[in-house]
Amino acid sequence: MYRYDEFDRRFLQERVAQYSDQVRRRLTGQLTEDEFRPLRLRNGLYLQLHAYMLRVSIPYGALSANQLRMLADIARRYDRGYGHFTTRQNIQYNWIKLEDTPAILAALATVEMHAIQTSGNCIRNITADPFAGVTAEEIEDPRPYCEIIRQWSTLHPEFSWLPRKFKIAVSAAIHDRAAVHVHDIGLYLRRNEAGEIGFQVLVGGGLGRTPIIGKVIREFLPRQHLLSYLEAILRVYNEYGRRDNIYKARIKILVQALGIDKMRDAVETEWSAMDHTPLDLQDETVAEIMQHFAPPAYAPPSEDDDARLSAALAADPAFALWFEHNVAAHKVPGYAIATISLKPAGKPPGDATAEQMDLVAELCESFGFGELRVTHEQNLILPDVRRADLPILWRRLDAAGLGTANAGLASDIIACPGLDYCSLANARSIPVAEKLSLHLAEREHEIGPMKIKISGCINACGHHHVGHIGILGVDKNGEEFYQITVGGSADRDAAVGGIVGRAVAAEDVNGAIDKLLDVYLKTRTDGEDLPATYRRVGAEPFKEAVYGAR
Amino acid sequence: MIAETKYQAVTANRVQDGVPVYLTRDGEWSSRIGDAELLEDCADALVKAQADPLRAIGPYAIDVAVAEGEVRPVGLRETIRAYGPTA
Amino acid sequence: MVLVKGDRAVTDGWTHLDDEAEIPAEGPITVSWSRWHRHHDVLHRSAPLLGVRVPNTVAVAEIGLAVSNFSLIALSFPSFTDGRAFSQARILRDRHHYAGELRATGNFLRDQLQFMQRCGIDAFEVPERAITEDWFAALNEIDLFYQPAADNRPWILRQRLRSAPNP
Numbered sequence: 073m074y075r076y077d078e079f080d081r082r083f084l085q086e087r088v089a090q091y092s093d094q095v096r097r098r099l100t101g102q103l104t105e106d107e108f109r110p111l112r113l114r115n116g117l118y119l120q121l122h123a124y125m126l127r128v129s130i131p132y133g134a135l136s137a138n139q140l141r142m143l144a145d146i147a148r149r150y151d152r153g154y155g156h157f158t159t160r161q162n163i164q165y166n167w168i169k170l171e172d173t174p175a176i177l178a179a180l181a182t183v184e185m186h187a188i189q190t191s192g193n194c195i196r197n198i199t200a201d202p203f204a205g206v207t208a209e210e211i212e213d214p215r216p217y218c219e220i221i222r223q224w225s226t227l228h229p230e231f232s233w234l235p236r237k238f239k240i241a242v243s244a245a246i247h248d249r250a251a252v253h254v255h256d257i258g259l260y261l262r263r264n265e266a267g268e269i270g271f272q273v274l275v276g277g278g279l280g281r282t283p284i285i286g287k288v289i290r291e292f293l294p295r296q297h298l299l300s301y302l303e304a305i306l307r308v309y310n311e312y313g314r315r316d317n318i319y320k321a322r323i324k325i326l327v328q329a330l331g332i333d334k335m336r337d338a339v340e341t342e343w344s345a346m347d348h349t350p351l352d353l354q355d356e357t358v359a360e361i362m363q364h365f366a367p368p369a370y371a372p373p374s375e376d377d378d379a380r381l382s383a384a385l386a387a388d389p390a391f392a393l394w395f396e397h398n399v400a401a402h403k404v405p406g407y408a409i410a411t412i413s414l415k416p417a418g419k420p421p422g423d424a425t426a427e428q429m430d431l432v433a434e435l436c437e438s439f440g441f442g443e444l445r446v447t448h449e450q451n452l453i454l455p456d457v458r459r460a461d462l463p464i465l466w467r468r469l470d471a472a473g474l475g476t477a478n479a480g481l482a483s484d485i486i487a488c489p490g491l492d493y494c495s496l497a498n499a500r501s502i503p504v505a506e507k508l509s510l511h512l513a514e515r516e517h518e519i520g521p522m523k524i525k526i527s528g529c530i531n532a533c534g535h536h537h538v539g540h541i542g543i544l545g546v547d548k549n550g551e552e553f554y555q556i557t558v559g560g561s562a563d564r565d566a567a568v569g570g571i572v573g574r575a576v577a578a579e580d581v582n583g584a585i586d587k588l589l590d591v592y593l594k595t596r597t598d599g600e601d602l603p604a605t606y607r608r609v610g611a612e613p614f615k616e617a618v619y620g621a622r
Numbered sequence: 623m624i625a626e627t628k629y630q631a632v633t634a635n636r637v638q639d640g641v642p643v644y645l646t647r648d649g650e651w652s653s654r655i656g657d658a659e660l661l662e663d664c665a666d667a668l669v670k671a672q673a674d675p676l677r678a679i680g681p682y683a684i685d686v687a688v689a690e691g692e693v694r695p696v697g698l699r700e701t702i703r704a705y706g707p708t709a
Numbered sequence: 710m711v712l713v714k715g716d717r718a719v720t721d722g723w724t725h726l727d728d729e730a731e732i733p734a735e736g737p738i739t740v741s742w743s744r745w746h747r748h749h750d751v752l753h754r755s756a757p758l759l760g761v762r763v764p765n766t767v768a769v770a771e772i773g774l775a776v777s778n779f780s781l782i783a784l785s786f787p788s789f790t791d792g793r794a795f796s797q798a799r800i801l802r803d804r805h806h807y808a809g810e811l812r813a814t815g816n817f818l819r820d821q822l823q824f825m826q827r828c829g830i831d832a833f834e835v836p837e838r839a840i841t842e843d844w845f846a847a848l849n850e851i852d853l854f855y856q857p858a859a860d861n862r863p864w865i866l867r868q869r870l871r872s873a874p875n876p
Contacts, residue, residue: 105680169640231795
């Protein structure tokens, strides 16, 4: 993974000093809260229901063991012993004191971490496929490009006061594990006919009040033009994005208003007028960054690896279940990609205790090369596990409550923190997720792959719009109700789910989901996931099942 | 049915740690809703609270109900603020 | 209001005319963008040193066409959250090679100064009470930059490449 050099380290130190001074000026009253707020947001600090919340950046989900140990330490020293992994591959702490934040950021800086631009109307964390660099089904490792974009976007002087937040995601694989289609800019790595590397560029995707699937603005962008083209898009957005209404300020609204063709014209005109020379990526620049992501020293498989694994699978059905759902193929023979589920049934999804973080840090060193990934589905990935080590790895995980065999299944629910924590929320999401995951755990293996996503308000941080089943908490006269959508997808076949009917009361959610799943199980043809079934049979069977025939 | 009286109170978040706090009769901020000054009308108290930016962020009025001497917030959001997450 | 250039407060030598005011016999003047549009011939002839105050809603290409007329362009920040003038400033410098004074007016935070300077703004109109002891320190809090801007400072990717050993 990317390792800081002296420039990066000094930069972080300067940033920490700058922020510390901002906190001092706030606490002495030199800065009003209105003035301080945008500054603290640009260092990841929110004010929530119970305390400040700090969102620490985990660039494209990549963490080292030492970094994870620091995150555990911060949870212990400055919070209540746990952290929450988010749908943008970051980590959040819910119980932070403002006066501790300079010390926290200073501690993070010692392990090359920060909270820069994890909030505010600026370019946020660049997210990516958590299987980057280790999956056989990718064109090329997208991480170097994520790192280049991350650096370019850091304290960008022209684009730090945008109409609204700006989110970029990158994928290089056949399966989109980064929800590229619902980002402000989405990038799919690809090759042209000459075999050269470049990007398909999408713009104007997003969730929230107006969920929109991104549209292709450029079919093939040669990789050298990556940064200059991004500047052209950001500049058009900075100049023409709406500033009169925060609910209409994302780039998706601009794209919708202009239409993609006019948007493309505006961007291409701007791009043609630019002098690309400063920003053009030379091959040496890319090569230098790529060196940080060079494959580790994989060991060749031993002759008896497969036999040992088979024996363990035969001997332990619980391990076999975990192997079936939580282990994915690695591009290097003898290795595997393991998903650590942070979704034990009945517990808050995406949380990890400091002890669990310390354990995972140890495990990624013992069973890998000292790195792990955070997924946007709020799980963790150990990317380089020797297949022969999977049985012992799973036993260690299981002993710590990290061995739930539900990756990608119905109880692997994505949920935002909701009204229990978040000042924006209208309803709680965690209790709904807990009850639903318990309820579905029994039948989830029969159901197969199922992505259920829950948001506590229309800001859709739980990505409910693109869940196979989505659940949105709403407030009806002070009571919590839940609106259900079906057929959404965040993969290449991206789609916004259709609303099934009137919002249901909290106690009726499990029953309603059951009915939807029954329809799916009854009508699906071989291998169809729910979005495919939904596309084929339409909304009616689902609506009827929950609300009765019209 | 336990008799309940409705009042208003002023709440905010404490600057140092973001903890929800309630304006007391002495013009201090307490993290316990039981210490809140109970008012018929918050307008004046709110103005005073807004002039206290070194201690309180974003003061606003809430409804509270008093029954058997105990002060309870009205509504789920304020209940969660007062007593913590439910999960 | 105080005018800040470089690392000190300076006197503002410009007279800022509203749309009805007569052009004074001498001295540099600024006019509004709309007055410039209506009367650019007259202004061009009567004011050897001319400045213009441009709303942040004007397309920078339009301003760019006229830059050779101005020794001062005053950009507007209606609210510190409205960052349109950052793009206006940068493009005026980079693309239209505007070399006169580029002045920020309106509402902005001391903590935005460095961003503004990097985009080519070299003068700041600030309420007197905002100039605290540490105000000028804002320009030096960060001295490493990741990306090019209008200030021609070295940026990290480039620097790194130059310090890499030859293959």
